[in-house]
Amino acid sequence: MTQQGILIVLSGPSGTGKGTICKELLRSHPELHYSISATTRSPRQGEVDGINYWFMSHGEFQSMVAEDQLLEWAEVYGNYYGTPRRYVMELLEAGKDVILEIDTQGAMQVKHKFPEGIFIYIIPPSLDELAERIYKRGTETPDAIRKRLSNVTAELSCAHEYHYVVVNDEVPRAVHTVESIITAEKCRIERNLDLINKILRLVD
Amino acid sequence: MTQQGILIVLSGPSGTGKGTICKELLRSHPELHYSISATTRSPRQGEVDGINYWFMSHGEFQSMVAEDQLLEWAEVYGNYYGTPRRYVMELLEAGKDVILEIDTQGAMQVKHKFPEGIFIYIIPPSLDELAERIYKRGTETPDAIRKRLSNVTAELSCAHEYHYVVVNDEVPRAVHTVESIITAEKCRIERNLDLINKILRLVD
Numbered sequence: 001m002t003q004q005g006i007l008i009v010l011s012g013p014s015g016t017g018k019g020t021i022c023k024e025l026l027r028s029h030p031e032l033h034y035s036i037s038a039t040t041r042s043p044r045q046g047e048v049d050g051i052n053y054w055f056m057s058h059g060e061f062q063s064m065v066a067e068d069q070l071l072e073w074a075e076v077y078g079n080y081y082g083t084p085r086r087y088v089m090e091l092l093e094a095g096k097d098v099i100l101e102i103d104t105q106g107a108m109q110v111k112h113k114f115p116e117g118i119f120i121y122i123i124p125p126s127l128d129e130l131a132e133r134i135y136k137r138g139t140e141t142p143d144a145i146r147k148r149l150s151n152v153t154a155e156l157s158c159a160h161e162y163h164y165v166v167v168n169d170e171v172p173r174a175v176h177t178v179e180s181i182i183t184a185e186k187c188r189i190e191r192n193l194d195l196i197n198k199i200l201r202l203v204d
Numbered sequence: 205m206t207q208q209g210i211l212i213v214l215s216g217p218s219g220t221g222k223g224t225i226c227k228e229l230l231r232s233h234p235e236l237h238y239s240i241s242a243t244t245r246s247p248r249q250g251e252v253d254g255i256n257y258w259f260m261s262h263g264e265f266q267s268m269v270a271e272d273q274l275l276e277w278a279e280v281y282g283n284y285y286g287t288p289r290r291y292v293m294e295l296l297e298a299g300k301d302v303i304l305e306i307d308t309q310g311a312m313q314v315k316h317k318f319p320e321g322i323f324i325y326i327i328p329p330s331l332d333e334l335a336e337r338i339y340k341r342g343t344e345t346p347d348a349i350r351k352r353l354s355n356v357t358a359e360l361s362c363a364h365e366y367h368y369v370v371v372n373d374e375v376p377r378a379v380h381t382v383e384s385i386i387t388a389e390k391c392r393i394e395r396n397l398d399l400i401n402k403i404l405r406l407v408d
Binding site for chain 1 (some may be wrong): 363400
């Protein structure tokens with residue numbers, strides 16, 4: 001019997017570097033699978049259906065919502081984005097580990113629908129550091145940055161919904177920590193009862 | 205506030221190589237502390253009190269048992285061995301991680317008295333492999349080996365009392381897995397609430 005894969009949810013406030021950590025993990029672990037989102041927005045040049053996104057119409061997306069086929073979804077500037085449940089489940093049942101990189105609200109939806117996932121919260125070493133990172137991006141006004149930091153405070157207060165917290169002080173170290181969490185989770189006794197039983201049967 | 209250290213209990217049937225894994229961990233992680241046992245047996249040449257063992261009289265040992273000062277204890281060939289609670293607790297409270305390498309019965313006593321520990325069960329890849337290892341040691345008769353394997357079956361049936369199971373197929377890999385478990389445990393959200401609160405306070 002194949003051991004079921006693990007759904008690893010990487011989440012955290014915007015600007016904490018979870019995207020970079022996720023990319024690095026996927027680059028160095030080709031055995032990990034990235035959860036592909038569904039979206040109603042039009043493909044940009046070079047984007048391929050089933051690789052970058054599952055592209056679909058508003059009607060198709062609404063049907064998926066109605067039929068509870070999404071682990072989470074959200075509307076962003078008039079377009080819908082979501083995580084198709086079936087794609088993730090098929091990978092997990094085939095014993096593949098799946099990574100989902102997602103904002104806090106989406107992570108909480110996934111937690112509700114699939115609590116068996118491993119929920120990892122990536123945080124910056126400090127809010128000053130986070131402010132600096134966002135500032136350096138140069139894409140937001142000081143007011144927008146202040147608003148974002150205030151959102152982070154709200155988000156941090158639901159940190160206890162996660163299983164792990166990883167401080168992203170240096171990307172390689174944070175990547176190593178997430179790798180360790182995945183390795184450790186694979187050794188959790190509840191995932192290895194079959195193994196124990198198999199050894200026991202050998203001596204019966 | 206110092207984050208409390210973690211008590212890591214490495215256990216498993218005799219012959220699974222838990223001693224080798226423990227030594228290797230301590231060698232490459234000088235920040236880990238080995239839990240020193242108390243014993244009533246006489247020091248052998250070169251053994252130092254407080255380094256190899258805490259040597260004590262039967263009377264002293266019995267007082268520790270009576271005052272519940274031992275996390276676990278056992279009698280082996282007329283001598284007593286045990287794990288003094290205070291020494292372990294002082295290290296943990298100072299933020300040090302402590303490793304305890306111990307047989308299954310001892311581990312279950314510790315679990316009862318200190319369930320906050322991390323209980324790791326080291327198992328051989330198969331019972332055949334275990335039989336071979338014990339046989340290669342050349343210290344036991346075939347009958348003794350058969351008895352030991354039958355004990356292993358009994359021990360494996362309480363595997364679900366542990367948090368993690370690590371298959372010792374190759375020592376370096378098993379050591380790496382235990383390291384990963386320690387790293388992951390340090391990130392568990394319940395050990396990091398102070399960190400989250402500290403970040404939150406910075407923005408209030």
